Amino acid sequence: MDEKQPSARLARETTRENPWPLSRLLDNLDRYIDRIDATWVEAQVIEYNQRPGNRMSFFKAKDLEADMSMQVKAFGGVIAAAGSAMQAGARVVMRVKPDFYTKTGDLALMAAEIHPAGVGGLLEQLERLKQQLAAEGLFSREHKKPLPFLPRRVGLICGHQARAEADVIENATRRWPLVEFEIREVAVQGDRCAPEVAAAIGELDAIAEVDVIVVTRGGGAFEDLLGFSDEQVVRAAFAAVTPVVSAVGHEEDTPLLDWVADFRASTPTDAAKRIVPDLEAELELMERGRQKMRSFVSSRIESGLEWLAALRTRPVMQNPAASLEERRRDIDHGTEALRLRVGAILARYRQELVSSRATLTAISPRATLERGYTVLRLPNKTLVTDAAAVKKGDLLEAVLARGSLVASVVGTNQGRKEAN
Structure with a gap:
């Protein structure tokens, strides 16, 4: 077995057959960097x-x-x-x-x-501008305009063939296939960004068919987004009558356009979801509404039929004349009671009349005449009650119980006058 070679002392002494361990290189780098x-x-x-x-x-x-x-x-x-x-x-x-x-x-x-x-860094400058615009009320919530439910046309301000443009169009078209766009491609960073974006906002705001304006670009470094914090862009967005949506950068990016816009979207994709409704969701909502309406109408019809069936089973519906018969009996009873009442009253008055007539008859002069007495009257209808009131030759009318006679006075006797 070959003896192990001693480790190379310097980096240039290492070979394929005698390499350094990685840790030695890292330790050497650490010591070098630490110096x-x-x-x-x-x-x-x-x-x-x-x-x-x-x-x-x-x-x-x-x-x-x-x-x-x-x-x-x-x-x-x-x-x-x-x-x-x-x-x-x-x-x-x-x-x-x-x-x-x-x-x-x-x-x-x-x-x-x-x-x-x-002291005059960009951040401090933007903060001062932000405070100035806020003091003027440009960021006030009372100036925010609501987004339309379904815009006739969407104004889109974006970079030339930018990914943000494709994101907005693709996602909005996926949600609402018939959406139309009025696109203005501008510089989205650099010195030309602010004037071109401000001019595009004003141009789209002047188009009557454009119901919402989306200003968008993808993310970038802080200085790349400075154009969207420019004062002329902020004031152009505030002056627009058309609602403005800011979709610049990512969630953590907050240019001043976000503060003045009527709606701030976190990303271009989020902006697409906000500016148009979801066709499938709206159709589903309509279908749920139809089903709810059908259920409500069916329930009302069923309830009405049940009420009608219950109404038909009532006695008055089985024999409608029954209630009239009861009222007729009430009328007949009332009529009979009224007839008896009137008859009783008339009978009482009739009895009183007979009694009064009898009383009158008993005390009337005619009753005296019926007993054979006669009433004498002068031609002027004056009653003769004293013989001294007439003289011989006067004509007198003798009123009898039935009829009358005319007599002539021929003389008097013992204070009484005689008539012929």
């Missing part, structure tokens, strides 16, 4: 992941110009001391030292200090 002095660097914070308490937090530091970035880690105390500087998109100056983790071979920067990169 690098701490360095002050300027960069932009992206992909910030803060952890609670004094635990280690991680984020990426991106070069301000070159497309380069590196993982950075810092303890909670360093993060807390940085204050407002520690936000996604912030420009910072850090004192860092390379940190090599031999177990996994990961290389990162350990930050000992983190400070804002100048």
